[in-house]
Amino acid sequence: MISEHSPLFLYNTLHGGVQRFETIYPRRVKMFVCGPTVQDYLHLGHGRTYVFYDVLARLLTHMGYRVNFIMNITDVDDKVVEAAGRAKRDFWVFVDHYTRAFIQDMKALGVTTVRRYERASGYIQEMLFQISSLIEKGHAYVSEGDVYFDVSSYPYYGQLSKQGMSELMLRPIEMSSKKRSQVDFALWRSMPPEGCDPCWDSPWGKGRPGWHIEDTAITVSNFGPQYDIHGGGYELVYPHHEAEIAQAESFTGVRPFVRYWVHTGMLTVGGKKMSKSEGNLIYLKDGLRKYGVNTLRWYFMKTHYRSDVSFDEKDVELCAGEVEDLISRASKIRERVHRRLKPDITSEVASRFREALTRDLDTPRALASLKRLAADSSNQKPGLYLNQVCRLVLAAEEILGLSLDG
Template sequence: MNDIYIFNTLTGRKERFEPIEEGRVKIYVCGPTVYDDVHIGHARTFIFFDFMRKFFEYVGYDVRYVLNITDVDDKIIRSAREKGVSSLEYSEEYTRRFLEDYKALKLKLPDAFPRVTKHIEEIIWFIEKLIEKDFAYVSSDGIYYKIRAFKDYGKLSKRSVDEMLAGARIEVSEGKKDPLDFALWKTRKPEEDIYWESPWGPGRPGWHIECSVMSMKYLGEQFDIHGGGSDLIFPHHENEIAQSEALTGKVPAKYWVHVGMLQISGEKMSKSLGNIIKIRDILKKYTPEVVKFYVLNAHYRKPVEYTPESLEEAKKALNTIKRAYDALGTMISSGDYTYSFRLSDYEVKILYSLKDVKQRVIGAIKDDFNTREALKNLMTFSKNIYQDLSEGKLKSLTVAFQVREFIGDISKLFGIIEERPTEEDSEILARVLEEILKLREEFRKVRNWEIADAIRSALNRAGIHVDDTRRGPVWRVIK
């Protein structure tokens, strides 16, 4: 499990992944601010970290995955006022819509979806501790973090305080002691309808404090991976480190992983630029499998240029894999195959090729989650298999079963092939399973225990347990 390498923004280099707790991975990802529907740029982050989470599980780790929701923010308050509804009502509606979109993409639900408004008590406690430690101060319009009190400020973004001051867009405030200090708590303004009582009067949290608080609550003072879009490196993640390390003395996450921006005509996709492509609009035309293929067919750290043709190209490329997978299924279910102890030279070559492509696909993923290289290898292999099937070269049930199992397993990991078993499919699968067990019995009769056990192990991995009885093999589905 421990030959996985990840690029760590904090150190600026690719590092071997070594979890804090053996056998377990804890991941925290910054989710959306729910003031509008999520777009394909947001989805790139969610799809990638969903894949990362599933791959860690695939290789045997126990994963705890947390994705937060920011449901109180300046943009939410402003948008709610424009719509003539309360801020809470507005954020509830867009939280619901976000969860609909997340599920529509067929992503595995996180272990926790913490929301800022449900953690005000913990946020107030955290701020009080920062004040006690002299990392924060009370001002006329809220509580601010003193960035110059934290000596390592800038270590994530690789910027000095002077560089930040020269190039920053400074939020004007009479209460700041330093232009770069940032708000931990904002005193309520007369027009704001959402606020909480605090030791400093009515108000609400600033942006950055929420993730320090929620990551610590759900994953502890230190966890393995903190993720998000590359636009969050500064100031959001830089400020998170400053807050959390000031309180605990520890960098909150060991590895900081950032996904590149999705661009249109060289510009970041964002509501302010008016160039967003909403996920719910995309899913009216394309399947979640196509969207996930599009996202994962690029290295996560690189910016991606979105064009109207992008998803159509992804759909065609994905069909290369689906076509081979479906053709193998048709061959197996039709009974148009052979099984014997002897494989042809061609079929032996296919098995060697299968072993090789497995190593290359998994190896690419383990090398900083290079999903583009992994999919490239899977597509090339699938294209060759489909060609061989078309020419009638592949006839062995044993080989076809192993090849289809591999393509299916990897596609399931990527979430790019949809499985919809019907009653007819179940009958076909039962017949195929009986044929596989007959083949296994032939190997057992000639005492070829190695192959017989290999077939049994493969079935077990697929969720089928086989018991050898005096009356013959009996199988059952593993619940």
């Protein structure tokens, strides 16, 4: 148990700085991360984000916490409906195909910590209940069959993205004559009969939920009014996460909805975000086939999670060499240790590795210290020191999700 000796520090977007991590319930972590919109296969940018949260959950588990990690799957969205239409596929067949592919890719990427994947389409009743309640409480209004969240009813709007109302007014998220104010966002959208595949009945007519309410329906149902960590790429801070806070806190009356907002940087190609709309995708499954899971995870962890990474194939190739070198040194260490050992990062030998990870998950520094230690130790004679190095290597495998057994 290392958490008593080395507490974890995390950068919290809500606070705007690094904070000591303290859970709501002792030794239990409730964690939610925004999952994919299932309209295509995962790309390397998704892979980078999900590997980071996997490492965070693995570290917390290693520190003795019970981690309840839920990820949502956005299967109800205009983008998915349009993509299924373009592919001339039945909507649900299309969605099932990409949902299965997503779960397969996550397995192949070694993401083992997500306890449950929750599909938005499984929570329509909860969404309807939350929306109705927001209307009753005066936080939402009906307009021509749509329902919008009334931002003026929630005084903390802008707290996560650090924007005042005048700045927010300059960034309307979607112009519509149905809204009282352009910063208001949709909770429910009515659909014409010809656009109703899929559609759900609601007190305001047939339609589909807004994107932001999907996550609050899933998290409030599973975690209650408050939980520990919410993650996602930093491009989701506004409006997605800002809207989530406003909805949840207005619905439950409990603040803060989430204690730690943890956001990852982007993977870019030639200065642009890797995304379907930019047309610069490298699919994760192709990356895994080409480089293997060890190399890809190493590559993702070589940059701090809050920094952007500019994708360059040469950097990935460099990582392949580094992983191979570490594997061969790690197997030499294992050969010299004659007992079966347990993973451990509490020893003096592991201090740099441990400190790097517990200081806002500094994986680049953790990898560097692991590499250096393995290089210095591979020819050492058996003894306490080598046992400790070996136990660190075993722990590193567990926490970083690497397989270092050559």
